[in-house]
Amino acid sequence: MTEDNRKIIFPLLFDMVYLPNNHTRSNFIFADSLSEADVAIFPVDIVSFLRKDKTNFFHNWIEKVSQNKMPIWIYAGGDFGFALKNENVLTFRLGGFNSKLAANTCILPCFINDPYDKILKNDFFVLPKKEKPNIGFVGNANGSYFKFIKELLLYIQKNVSNLGLKYPEDYHSFYPVGKKRHQLLYKIQKEKKIQSNFIFRDRYRARNENKEKTTIEFFKNIQDNLYTFCLRGNGNFSVRFYEALIMGRIPVLIDTDVRLPLSDKINWTKHCLIVSEDSIIQDLILFHTTKTEMELKQIQENNRKLVLEKLNRIDYFIQIANEKFKNK
Template sequence: MVKIYTEHLFLTEDNRRIIFPLLFDMVYLPNNGTRSNFIFVDSLSEADVAIFPVDIVSFLKKDKSNFFHNWIAKMSQNKVPIWIYTAGDFGFTFKNENVLTFRMGGFNSKLPTNTSIMPSFVNDPYNKILKDDFFVLPKKKRPSIGFVGNANGSLFKFIKEFILYLKRVIINLGYRYPEDYHPFYPAGRKRYKLLYKLQKDKRIQSDFIFRDKYRARNENKEKTTLEFFKNIQDNLYTFCLRGNGNFSVRFYEALIMGRIPVLINTDVRLPLEDLIDWNKHCVIVLEDSIIQDLLNFHSSKTEFELEEIQTNNRKLVLERLNRVDYFVQISNKYLESK
C-alpha cells in the first residue's frame, strides 16, 4: 500500500480537469485498484510520496505567493519523494533531483532522467463506440495501414499552423514560468506528405481519410468518431505521428484496439521504456525510411506472430497503461527502496 500525502484543499470539483491523474481515480472515481494500492495520509512522516495535486502549468500561471515552490521546499526538507504533473502539449521541466515529473511528451534527448512519460489514458472504443468485440486480423501479402485525421499539404494550412504556433509562443513568454520551448512542427503538412508517399507505393495497402480539422472539432462528431475507430479496426497497422506536442494519442488508441502503431520517431520517449520492450508492440520508423521499415517488419513476422502482437497490444493497455496500473508500476519502480 503506497501512502500518499497531498494538499486536499485543491481536490475540488473546479479542479477536476487539472487534477493529478492518479488522484483523479482516488477522489472522483475510486475503484478497487486505487483502494488496494494507494491510501491518503495526513502526516509527512508516514508518507511514501508527496503528490502536488494539480497540473503545475496551470497552477504556476496563477501562483503569486510562491506556494508551489514553498511546498516543494517543505517536502524536500522532510525527505519525502515528490511527484508533480505537467499537462499540455509542451509540458514544463522542473529541475529538482527529489522531484519526479509526469508529462505527456517532450524530446527524449532533452528530457532529464527524473521525467516519466505518461500514456494517454484512452477509453476502450469497444465499450461504447464500436458494436464488435475485439478480434485479430490475419496477415495479408501487403501490409494494410490506416489513417483518419488532420492531414493537409496546402500552403494556407502551413501558414495557419505557423501563426497559431507564434501566438502560443508569444503568450507563453508572458508567463513567469513558461512551458518548455518547442520548435515549430507543421504536423498537418508532415502527415500529408508521408501519407501521400505511402499511398503511392503499390506494395502497401493504404486506407486514408484526409481531414482539414481534428475530428473533435467536426460538427458530426459521432459519425466521424465511429469512422476514425473503424479505420483502426479494419487495418493491421495505424499511421501515428506527433501533433503540436511531441506525442501521439492515436498511438495508444491503436494499441487498445489491438492493432499495430507505425510510429514516426521524432525523438520521442515512450512510457515505462525500461519495463516495456516497445519494439514488440509497434513499428518505430524514421521519416526517410518509413516504407522500407514497414515492409521489413511485415515480411519478418509470421501470421501467428502478428496475431500475438495484436492480442498483446490490447492487453498492454488494459492491464498496464491504464491510470491505476501505470502508477502501481511507477510506485514499484521508484519507491521500492524506501
C-alpha cells in the same frame, strides 16, 4: 478537490477522488500527514496552475515539502510540457524530446477509454495477415499553405505567452504537423506494395452533429487495418499511438526523438514499428513480410493486453511506485 479541477487533476488522484475502486484502494491511500506519506503529490497540472499563481504558492509548497526529504510528484499537462530542476521532484508529462529529457522525468501514456466498449460496441478480434500491409489513418493532414501559416501563428502565440513566466513550458522548435502528415501519407499512398486506407480531414475530429459519426469512422479505421500511421501533434507525442494499442492494432510511429512510457520495462519493438520519415516505406514492407500470421496475431493480442494491464491509470502508477519505493 472540486469538480472544477477534474480535467487538470494529477492522473492518479482522478481514480482516488472521482472514480474510487477496490483496485485503487488496495494500492494507494491518502496519508494524514507528510511524516506518514511515501510521496507528496501536487494535486493539479502545474502548467495551468502556474499561469495563475501570483503568490508563489507552488514554489513555497515545493520548498516546504522538500524539507521533509521525501519524493515529490508533479504533473505537467499540455502539449509542450515542463520539468522542474529539482532532484526531489519527479515530473510526469505526455511528451518531450528523449535526448533532452532529464532522468527525473516520466512519460505518461494517454489514458484511453476502451473504444470497443463505449463507441464500437463490439468485442476485440485479431486481423489476419494480408499479402500487402494495410495501414490506416483518419485525421488532420492538410498540406495547404493556409494551414501551414495557421500552425505557425499558433506556435508563435504559444511561445509569446511563455515569455515572462517564472516557470515557462519547454521550448519546442516549430514542427508543421499538417504538412508533414500530408507529405508522408501521400508518399505511402503512391507505394503499390502497401494498401493504404486514409481519410483526410482539416481537423482532428468533426464536432457538433457529425461528432458521433466521425468518431465511429475514426475507430473503425483503426479496427479494420492491421497498422495505424502515428505521427506527433503539436507536442512530441501521439494520442493515436495509444488508441491503436488499446484496439489491438500495430502503430507505425514516426520517430521524432520520442520517449515512450516505461521504456526501461517495456520492449517497445515488440509492440510497434518505429521508423524514420525516410525509411517508413521499406521498414513497413520488411516488417510485414518477415512476420508470420501467428506472430502478427500475437502482437495484436499483446498490444491490447499491454494497455489493459499496464498502461491504464492505476497499473501505470503501481509500476512507478513499485520501482521508486521497492526498498521500503
